[in-house]
Amino acid sequence: MKSTIIVANWKMHHGPGQTRRYLEAFVPLMKDLPVDRQVIICPPSISLAAALEATGGTPIKVGAQNVHQQESGAYTGEISAAMLAEAGVEYAIVGHSERRQLFGETDSLVNQKALALQNCGVLPIVCVGETLEQRQSGEAQATVRQQVEAAVAGLDLQRLCIAYEPVWAIGTGQTATPEDAQEIHSVVRDVLRSFGDATAVPVLYGGSVKPDSVDELMAQPDINGALVGGASLLVESFQRICCYQSISPFGRGVE
Numbered sequence: 357m358k359s360t361i362i363v364a365n366w367k368m369h370h371g372p373g374q375t376r377r378y379l380e381a382f383v384p385l386m387k388d389l390p391v392d393r394q395v396i397i398c399p400p401s402i403s404l405a406a407a408l409e410a411t412g413g414t415p416i417k418v419g420a421q422n423v424h425q426q427e428s429g430a431y432t433g434e435i436s437a438a439m440l441a442e443a444g445v446e447y448a449i450v451g452h453s454e455r456r457q458l459f460g461e462t463d464s465l466v467n468q469k470a471l472a473l474q475n476c477g478v479l480p481i482v483c484v485g486e487t488l489e490q491r492q493s494g495e496a497q498a499t500v501r502q503q504v505e506a507a508v509a510g511l512d513l514q515r516l517c518i519a520y521e522p523v524w525a526i527g528t529g530q531t532a533t534p535e536d537a538q539e540i541h542s543v544v545r546d547v548l549r550s551f552g553d554a555t556a557v558p559v560l561y562g563g564s565v566k567p568d569s570v571d572e573l574m575a576q577p578d579i580n581g582a583l584v585g586g587a588s589l590l591v592e593s594f595q596r597i598c599c600y601q602s603i604s605p606f607g608r609g610v611e
């Protein structure tokens with residue numbers, strides 16, 4: 357796996373036509389992408405085929421935003437991990453806070469989804485993060501620790517990404533300070549150590565990442581990439597995020 361992972365989560369934006377137009381403009385700009393970077397585009401399910409076609413033969417990968425935990429069955433509107441794999445999708449986000457808050461996804465369900473993905477050769481990007489209330493009551497570390505412990509059980513650490521996304525920073529323009537983000541990332545790393553080779557797992561930061569905040573965030577020793585929502589919707593801002601200039605005195609943390 358590349359040492360820095362930049363993921364675009366388009367959420368419910370960009371249908372197939374817009375996906376094609378975006379990638380026609382974006383893909384050529386990635387010729388200047390530093391070699392240590394992996395860019396992953398996660399469009400809505402209906403745009404996965406368009407994204408796969410537009411990125412075919414390029415280093416850009418495509419990911420889904422969700423998956424169902426069962427192999428198949430009467431689950432109207434759902435998509436299985438095997439279907440994603442068959443289509444050529446290599447990554448999938450699971451446990452995004454919007455799924456947890458709006459669709460009632462629990463830690464246990466997130467774990468089942470991640471296991472289903474790994475069983476089909478799709479790499480899970482597992483999201484964790486505390487709410488504002490939890491942060492203000494001093495429970496940020498404990499919340500994230502518990503989410504990671506539950507999500508990672510039984511998973512192969514060699515084929516996993518974690519994304520730390522403080523809920524209060526998502527879509528608010530209020531990015532965590534690099535120091536606050538680093539503090540939680542080191543907690544994530546600590547939990548991962550109890551499961552195996554913690555250095556194998558890229559830990560991404562998400563929550564109002566913008567072109568002008570990405571450099572400092574990526575300079576933190578335990579931050580190995582970014583999960584970008586709003587700023588990934590426009591080609592120009594996402595290109596600037598992907599091609600950020602590393603100012604890290606540490607180098608990247610993942611080997």
Ligand SMILES: O=C[C@H](O)COP(=O)(O)O
Pocket residue numbers: 365452521525526527528529562563564565583584585586587
């Ligand atoms: O998955 C992406 C995150 O929810 C961050 O979204 P945002 O960059 O719009 O805050």
